[in-house]
Amino acid sequence: xxxxxxxxxxxxxxxxxxxxxxxxxxxxxxxxxxxxxxxxxxxxxxxxxxxxxxxxxxxxxxxxxxxxxxxxxxxxxxxxxxxxxxxxxxxxxxxxxxxxxxxxxxxxxxxxxxxxxxxxxxxxxxxxxxxxxxxxxxxxxxxxxxxxxxxxxxxxxxxxxxxxxxxxxxxxxxxxxxxxxxxxxxxxxxxxxxxxxxxxxxxxxxxxxxxxxxxxxxxxxxxxxxxxxxxxxxxxxxxxxxxxxxxxxxxxxxxxxxxx
Amino acid sequence: xxxxxxxxxxxxxxxxxxxxxxxxxxxxxxxxxxxxxxxxxxxxxxxxxxxxxxxxxxxxxxxxxxxxxxxxxxxxxxxxxxxxxxxxxxxxxxxxxxxxxxxxxxxxxxxxxxxxxxxxxxxxxxxxxxxxxxxxxxxxxxxxxxxxxxxxxxxxxxxxxxxxxxxxxxxxxxxxxxxxxxxxxxxxxxxxxxxxxxxxxxxxxxxxxxxxxxxxxxxxxxxxxxxxxxxxxxxxxxxxxxxxxxxxxxxxxxxxxxxxxxxxxxxxxxxxxxxxxxxxxxxxxxxxxxxxxxxxxxxxxxxxxxxxxxxxxxxxxxxxxxxxxxxxxxxxxxxxxxxxxxxxxxxxxxxxxxxxxxxxxxxxxxxxxxxxxxxxxxxxxxxxxxxxxxxxxxxxxxxxxxxxxxxxxxxxxxxxxxxxxxxxxxxxxxxxxxx
Numbered sequence: 001x002x003x004x005x006x007x008x009x010x011x012x013x014x015x016x017x018x019x020x021x022x023x024x025x026x027x028x029x030x031x032x033x034x035x036x037x038x039x040x041x042x043x044x045x046x047x048x049x050x051x052x053x054x055x056x057x058x059x060x061x062x063x064x065x066x067x068x069x070x071x072x073x074x075x076x077x078x079x080x081x082x083x084x085x086x087x088x089x090x091x092x093x094x095x096x097x098x099x100x101x102x103x104x105x106x107x108x109x110x111x112x113x114x115x116x117x118x119x120x121x122x123x124x125x126x127x128x129x130x131x132x133x134x135x136x137x138x139x140x141x142x143x144x145x146x147x148x149x150x151x152x153x154x155x156x157x158x159x160x161x162x163x164x165x166x167x168x169x170x171x172x173x174x175x176x177x178x179x180x181x182x183x184x185x186x187x188x189x190x191x192x193x194x195x196x197x198x199x200x201x202x203x204x205x206x207x208x209x210x211x212x213x214x215x216x217x218x219x220x221x222x223x224x225x226x227x228x229x230x231x232x233x234x235x236x237x238x239x240x241x242x243x244x245x246x247x248x249x250x251x252x253x254x255x256x257x258x259x260x
Numbered sequence: 261x262x263x264x265x266x267x268x269x270x271x272x273x274x275x276x277x278x279x280x281x282x283x284x285x286x287x288x289x290x291x292x293x294x295x296x297x298x299x300x301x302x303x304x305x306x307x308x309x310x311x312x313x314x315x316x317x318x319x320x321x322x323x324x325x326x327x328x329x330x331x332x333x334x335x336x337x338x339x340x341x342x343x344x345x346x347x348x349x350x351x352x353x354x355x356x357x358x359x360x361x362x363x364x365x366x367x368x369x370x371x372x373x374x375x376x377x378x379x380x381x382x383x384x385x386x387x388x389x390x391x392x393x394x395x396x397x398x399x400x401x402x403x404x405x406x407x408x409x410x411x412x413x414x415x416x417x418x419x420x421x422x423x424x425x426x427x428x429x430x431x432x433x434x435x436x437x438x439x440x441x442x443x444x445x446x447x448x449x450x451x452x453x454x455x456x457x458x459x460x461x462x463x464x465x466x467x468x469x470x471x472x473x474x475x476x477x478x479x480x481x482x483x484x485x486x487x488x489x490x491x492x493x494x495x496x497x498x499x500x501x502x503x504x505x506x507x508x509x510x511x512x513x514x515x516x517x518x519x520x521x522x523x524x525x526x527x528x529x530x531x532x533x534x535x536x537x538x539x540x541x542x543x544x545x546x547x548x549x550x551x552x553x554x555x556x557x558x559x560x561x562x563x564x565x566x567x568x569x570x571x572x573x574x575x576x577x578x579x580x581x582x583x584x585x586x587x588x589x590x591x592x593x594x595x596x597x598x599x600x601x602x603x604x605x606x607x608x609x610x611x612x613x614x615x616x617x618x619x620x621x622x623x624x625x626x627x628x629x630x631x632x633x634x635x636x637x638x639x640x641x642x643x644x645x646x647x648x649x650x651x652x653x654x655x656x657x658x659x660x661x662x663x664x665x666x667x668x669x670x671x672x673x674x675x676x677x678x679x680x681x682x683x684x685x686x687x688x689x690x691x692x693x694x695x
Binding site for chain 1: 266293295297305306334335337363381383414418668669671
């Protein structure tokens, strides 16, 4: 009954309202966080479809927890880096795979590949042995030893291939994916309308600046950097004016480089 | 009160973290206000152009037909001729744009006979260029070529070649004897004019660079030698060089003051000689045969064909200042270089699998590119003034035809009949007058 005394009633109400406020604030924050950081509205959905042709057929490694992936350093340059340099988990994983390929299994004995001159000698010896027919078993063993280095060659080739894959791999973060998807969507939309004139040099290009209004309409199209060829500039400008882009592009400024 | 403080602190911390996270998101591709995109064309097509003729004059329609023919030959335009009664409004220009015409060319003829033309960008209803042209002479083809040259220059930034001519040799059979005559025709092989009809073998015509006085140099076979002759557009001939042996294939600088050509002077091998203001200078000093010199516009380099190193003809670049001879082609059988100063490219013929094919060497990137790979021996190539087309002869069995190749689209078209035997084509520069 002490709590319901008139002098304590005010304090009780204060605690109650503060708890309500706390819960409300937490809920709002969570909701806002979910809407703006996780869900991002229904304007743009993350579906992992990337035009491989645009990526020069490189191997793609997605890093969805990173916004931007660090540029890939070739293996030759990596050796020059200090030992303490940080490596991505994916790169480490690939290294592990490579080590497994490179390292021989315990118990297996590696035999070095014979030199070409040695090979000739072996062949000669085998011929002599076949002629004399004295040590058939030893000849068989040597033939086996010839086969084994071939396996090693294939292993080293696989290791080299793994290294090449690692060096050529393309690391993509979330922001990189965004950029790729934008590139893909816009170029797809433009290529529906744009067919430049034939017979121009392959290195011709121009830049068109497109300003999109908040309602999705194109408010202005202008040639920012001319190619010096009027028919090319105007065909690019006409195509840019016909674009219809989704909501995520509204209110933004696009600088599109058109290449012949 | 402590609880309230805690609530405030937690909610503030959450808000700050949200702002930080979301702020970082704004720097991403979606959040930024400006996006840069790179687009590579997959398909190409001709640009639709409306050619509006105002007035009822028949001559103007003939000129319009000539312009249409020229522009469509160029390969970048599809032209529609429409008869108009008056100058169109901005609204009608927009309608044409919606119909797919990106450009409109209007032509009209004044009472004094002057032809007025204007090129418009239909989307913006903006005049790109307009000119009044007073026709000279009576040839409507020539008027059309001149206007088409101007229009192409406005729209593509490249000089047109419709007013230029081509020279070539044509085999003629008189009785049992075979001769080669020198002919001149329009760029597309039409309007042929046989310029040299002497009963002998006349080969390898080359144009001079005096833009007001077009002259053709060619080599004429005589009993004692092969001499170099000149002929003007009226057919008047003169001897240019009459040394013993061969006198062939002159090539001029842009100003027309310096010339290189090959002479054997009775010796066993052909050498390249330089001539300027009455002074002769021997450029090549080797035991091989040095032929087909091609002078650069500035006169600093000569591209030539020589077999002195390998025994097979190779393409060389001779530096006039340092007198260095640099080999361009590494191997094979390479002949007849032709240099385009506008693009810095050397076109030549090289034997591939027993057939002569066309190649291009870029002097800047120092790379070789094969242009043709179909049947027929392609030889004696010559650049158009714009540097986008090559004119050359194609020999298949007994037939010899002239063909033209767009070096960008690699589209080839024949310009002479398969029943004739034509060879040694040479494309003229853009002369200011023609007889």
